[in-house]
Amino acid sequence: MLEVHELTVRFGGITALDGVGFTVARGAMVGLIGPNGAGKTTLFNCLTRRHRADGGEVRYEDRDLLAEPPHAIAGLGIGRTFQNLGLFPRMSVRENVMVGAHHHGRAGFLTAALRLPRVRREEARLREEADAVLARLDLAAVADHPAAGLPFGTLKRVELARALAGRPRLLLLDEPVNGLSHGEVDAFADTLRALREELSLTVVVVEHHMGFVMGTCDRVVCLDFGRRIAEGPPEEVQRDPAVIEAYLGTAA
Amino acid sequence: MAERRGTGRRGPVPAVRARWRGLLLTAALLAVCAAPFQLVPFRVFQLTMVLVYTVALIGLNLLVGHGGQISLGHGAFFAVGAYGTAIMMFHGGWPYPVTLPAAAAVAFAIGLALGVPATRLHGLYLALVTLAIAIFLVPLLKRFESVTGGSMGLTLAKPRPPAWSGLAEDQWLYFLTLAAALLALAVNHSLLRSRVGRALHAVRDNETAAEVMGVRLAFHKRMAFAWSAMFAGAAGCLYTWVIGFVSPDSFTVNLSITLLAGLVIGGLGATWGPLLGGLFVMFVPSLSQDVNKAAPGVIFGLLIIVVMYVAPTGLAGLVRRAAHSFGRTLRKG
Ligand SMILES: Nc1ncnc2c1ncn2[C@@H]1O[C@H](COP(=O)(O)OP(=O)(O)OP(=O)(O)O)[C@@H](O)[C@H]1O
Ligand SMILES: [Mg+2]
Numbered sequence: 001m002l003e004v005h006e007l008t009v010r011f012g013g014i015t016a017l018d019g020v021g022f023t024v025a026r027g028a029m030v031g032l033i034g035p036n037g038a039g040k041t042t043l044f045n046c047l048t049r050r051h052r053a054d055g056g057e058v059r060y061e062d063r064d065l066l067a068e069p070p071h072a073i074a075g076l077g078i079g080r081t082f083q084n085l086g087l088f089p090r091m092s093v094r095e096n097v098m099v100g101a102h103h104h105g106r107a108g109f110l111t112a113a114l115r116l117p118r119v120r121r122e123e124a125r126l127r128e129e130a131d132a133v134l135a136r137l138d139l140a141a142v143a144d145h146p147a148a149g150l151p152f153g154t155l156k157r158v159e160l161a162r163a164l165a166g167r168p169r170l171l172l173l174d175e176p177v178n179g180l181s182h183g184e185v186d187a188f189a190d191t192l193r194a195l196r197e198e199l200s201l202t203v204v205v206v207e208h209h210m211g212f213v214m215g216t217c218d219r220v221v222c223l224d225f226g227r228r229i230a231e232g233p234p235e236e237v238q239r240d241p242a243v244i245e246a247y248l249g250t251a252a
Numbered sequence: 253m254a255e256r257r258g259t260g261r262r263g264p265v266p267a268v269r270a271r272w273r274g275l276l277l278t279a280a281l282l283a284v285c286a287a288p289f290q291l292v293p294f295r296v297f298q299l300t301m302v303l304v305y306t307v308a309l310i311g312l313n314l315l316v317g318h319g320g321q322i323s324l325g326h327g328a329f330f331a332v333g334a335y336g337t338a339i340m341m342f343h344g345g346w347p348y349p350v351t352l353p354a355a356a357a358v359a360f361a362i363g364l365a366l367g368v369p370a371t372r373l374h375g376l377y378l379a380l381v382t383l384a385i386a387i388f389l390v391p392l393l394k395r396f397e398s399v400t401g402g403s404m405g406l407t408l409a410k411p412r413p414p415a416w417s418g419l420a421e422d423q424w425l426y427f428l429t430l431a432a433a434l435l436a437l438a439v440n441h442s443l444l445r446s447r448v449g450r451a452l453h454a455v456r457d458n459e460t461a462a463e464v465m466g467v468r469l470a471f472h473k474r475m476a477f478a479w480s481a482m483f484a485g486a487a488g489c490l491y492t493w494v495i496g497f498v499s500p501d502s503f504t505v506n507l508s509i510t511l512l513a514g515l516v517i518g519g520l521g522a523t524w525g526p527l528l529g530g531l532f533v534m535f536v537p538s539l540s541q542d543v544n545k546a547a548p549g550v551i552f553g554l555l556i557i558v559v560m561y562v563a564p565t566g567l568a569g570l571v572r573r574a575a576h577s578f579g580r581t582l583r584k585g
Contacts, residue, residue, distance in 0.1 A: 048464050074466030086461035088454050090521075098447075099454045103466035105447040109475050112446035113439045119446060126447065166465065 001026040001202050002047075002170060007056035009042055009226075016042040018226035019056070024170075029196060029203040031217035031234065033210075035246055038223040040206040041083055044172050048073050048080055060170070075103040079168030081159040083175045083206070089148035093139060093158050096147050097130040100165030104129075130165055137161045137191070153184045164195070173205040177212050185209060189216050214238070222246070284430065293422040297494070298534060300422070303429045304490045306530035307436045309515050311483025313529075314440060316512070317521030318449065319476035320456030321370055325382035327507035328389045329359045329481040333488025338406045338498045339399060348411045352432065352489050359485020360478050367477030371470035386508045393500040405499025408492065425494050432490055436483055441523075443479070452476055510537060513552075517559050519568025528567040 002024040009017040016039045024030050032040050045051045047058060049070040058065040060076065068076065079100070088096050105126055107119045134140050137157050142150060147158060156176060163171060176192075177185045189212055196203060207213050213220060213234060220237040222230040224246040230237045237243055288296045312326050333355040340346040340354060369381045393400045400406070413424030443449055451472050454462035463469055492498055510533050518529025540551030563570035 050460065050464075070463050071466050071468045074464065080464060082461065086458055086464070088457035088461065090457050091450070091453050095450055095453070099450050099462070099465050099467070102447065102451060102454075107447045109443065109448050109479060112448045113443045113479075115442040115446075123446060162465070 001028075001061060002204070003057075003059040004043075004047075005057045005059075007043070007046060007058065008054045009039070009046055009051055010054050015226050017046070017053075017223075020223065020226070020228050021056075022221045022228060022231055024202060024204060026202055027200060028219060029205070029217050031213040031220040032204055032206045032223065033208070033213060033220060033237075033243075034223035034229075035249075037225075038246075039226040040223055041174055042226075043223070044080060044174055044204075044206065047172060048078065074166050074168075077167070077169035078172065079163035079166045079170070080172035081156075081163050081174055081176060083178070085155055085159060087147040087155060087159060087162070089146065091147060092144050093147055093150070093161075094127070094130055094134065094143040096158060097133055097161045097165045098126050100162035101126050101129060101167075103166065133161045133165050136195075137164075153180050156180065156188070160191075164199070167199075169200075169202060171201050171203045173203065173207075175206055175208065177207060177209050185212055188212075192216055210238070288423040288426045293420065296422045296426050300426045300429045300494050301491075302527075302530045302534045303426075303433045304487050304494060304530075305511070305514065305533040306526050307429075307433050307490060308484045308487035308511060309518065309526035309529045309533070310436050310440050311480040311487070312511055312515050313521065313526050314443070314452075314483065315476050315480035316515060317519075317525065318444060318456065319452050319473065319480070321473060321476065322375065322379045322512075323382040323477075323480070323508075324379050324505075324512060325384070325386035325508050326480070326484050326511050327503055327505070327509075328382075328386045329363060329484035330488040330491070330507065330511070331389055331393070331503035332359045332362055332481075333485030334492045334498050334503065335393065335400060335406075335488070336485070337489040337492040338408055341408050341492075342401075342406045343399070348493060351492075352486060355489035356482045356486040359488070360482040363478035363481025363485075364474065366481075367474040370473045370477040383505065383508070386505045390500045390504055393503070401499070403500060405497060405502075407497050410496040411493050429490050429494065432486065436486065440483070448472075513556055517556060517566055519566025522566060522568030522572075524571070525566055525568045528571075532567075 004023070005021050007017050007020045008015070020039070020043065022030075032043065034040055042051060046053050047060075047065065049066070049068060053066055060078070063076070065073075065076075088099065091099070105122055107122055111119050131140070131143065134143050137160060139154070139157060139161055142154060142158075147155065150158070156179075160173075160176065163173075177188050180188060192203070192205075193216060195201060205213070205217065217234055220230075220232065220234045221228060222237055222240070222243045224242075229242045229246060230240040232240075287299060291299070308326065308330050311329075312323065315321050315323055315326075336355040336358045337348075337351040340351045341348060346354070366385060370378060373381060394402050410421060411425065411428065413419045413421055417424060419427070444452075451462065451467045454465065454467055455469055455472050459469055511529075514529035514533035514536075515525060516529075517532050518527070519525035536555060537552060540555065543551050559567070
């Protein structure tokens with residue numbers, strides 16, 4: 001479904017990604033790990049066209065992803081969450097989720113200003129879909145609350161809800177359980193596994209929490225200093241000497 | 253308004269609140285319709301001008317409060333509407349009702365053209381470019397004397413009340429402006445509570461996330477600019493109807509800055525911000541002139557600082573807070 005070849009990204013003197021390549025099969029759940037600054041977020045930013053690639057190719061469903069404009073990514077069925085929350089703080093939780101379904105709507109400035117019947121129908125449909133996603137993630141009670149000022153764990157779920165509202169086929173999660181309590185991490189893992197079945201999602205998840213990665217992913221890719229240093233089933237990658245050294249090297 | 257709603261536990265149940273709101277709005281509408289029959293013509297004229305500025309501020313609020321952009325040149329679009337109307341009536345002899353949609357369309361088109369920088373520039377840079385537009389306008393108006401009347405401006409006949417209405421001129425102008433303001437309010441309200449309004453809010457709150465959700469940033473920013481200009485142009489048309497005279501000195505940079513100050517004081521992004529801001533734009537500059545003839549700007553500036561200090565969310569926020577504590581007292585008592 002997703003093929004990354006020789007992807008390279010440079011920021012001035014820093015090479016954030018250095019010829020990275022891997023593939024993600026349809027329906028797979030791939031963990032992307034690596035020490036701080038390894039280039040994981042940069043990889044996501046490349047896939048969602050936030051950064052220009054300096055070299056390499058990304059094929060997504062037989063399409064050259066790097067040739068697509070940034071706003072078209074959602075329409076291609078790619079959803080993502082952000083490492084440090086990328087919510088719209090002054091909008092309500094429901095409105096946040098409805099923005100996630102932006103590309104499923106058609107209303108333009110003129111038709112919306114005139115409040116044509118089809119705009120009203122579309123609005124009701126988007127709202128219903130958003131409420132269904134909110135109910136699925138236990139967020140119905142906070143639907144009208146502004147997205148600012150809720151507990152961190154709740155906001156993380158709101159971000160997931162917003163990404164799901166776009167009905168993605170490929171979901172990119174950047175550190176979804178970072179900052180959550182033990183119980184919350186387990187609950188999130190259960191939810192994610194269930195959603196993957198229900199919605200036949202393909203998932204790439206960046207996470208430092210090894211328990212979470214081991215429990216949810218069926219493949220793991222490890223980056224270090226912008227290079228792919230290991231790829232395989234979780235247990236194998238965990239035992240890989242290069243991976244152990246990358247983590248120990250930064251911990252020391 | 254929307255951002256405070258739905259904390260269910262704290263406020264009264266929505267049905268009760270909706271009934272109260274309906275009741276209040278009906279009462280307000282009745283008062284607004286009765287006002288021109290109770291007041292002297294000069295007061296009616298003042299209220300009409302408040303409505304004119306309200307329409308302009310609805311546009312500015314769309315851009316600044318909801319779109320998160322800035323414009324220090326909105327007086328220019330107001331002037332485009334005012335002069336456009338004057339020229340259509342003076343040189344073209346057009347009947348006045350046609351000039352409202354025409355002026356709005358012209359301002360929209362110019363807003364769309366000048367909205368290009370809005371898609372590329374942020375904050376201070378956009379403020380400077382829009383300010384430049386406003387500064388550029390006055391000499392431009394003076395230059396094409398044969399069309400604009402130069403420094404002398406153009407004098408026109410005001411719309412005359414039809415015989416069937418039985419209204420005096422000031423009352424007729426008041427109701428024309430009121431109808432236009434209500435239409436602007438409705439259009440703006442529909443726009444904001446739609447997919448488009450959400451996209452604008454999303455762009456304001458977090459551009460990156462908005463784009464990842466599929467919102468086309470440049471398109472929405474430019475359209476917000478053009479729609480905002482359209483409301484300002486419509487307000488300019490109403491201005492010409494009501495005043496019956498346009499001259500370059502009415503549309504200096506001062507107007508643009510007063511409009512923006514009025515909006516911020518009324519309440520950025522708040523539903524009633526434009527109306528409160530309209531009151532401010534109409535009354536405060538002349539009031540501060542009365543208090544201190546030598547330096548009206550000083551009083552004006554001080555007032556802005558005081559209001560921002562007491563009510564950082566604008567007058568609309570202050571009213572909302574007051575209503576909130578009043579409601580709480582009622583429930584307790
Ligand atoms: N916009 C940018 N401009 C300059 N350098 C950047 C930019 N984004 C990332 N970098 C650099 O690229 C490298 C990779 O950063 P990235 O954020 O992708 O790491 P990461 O693997 O996500 O790390 P973490 O686990 O801490 O989130 C870092 O050295 C970082 O400083
Ligand atoms: Mg990261």
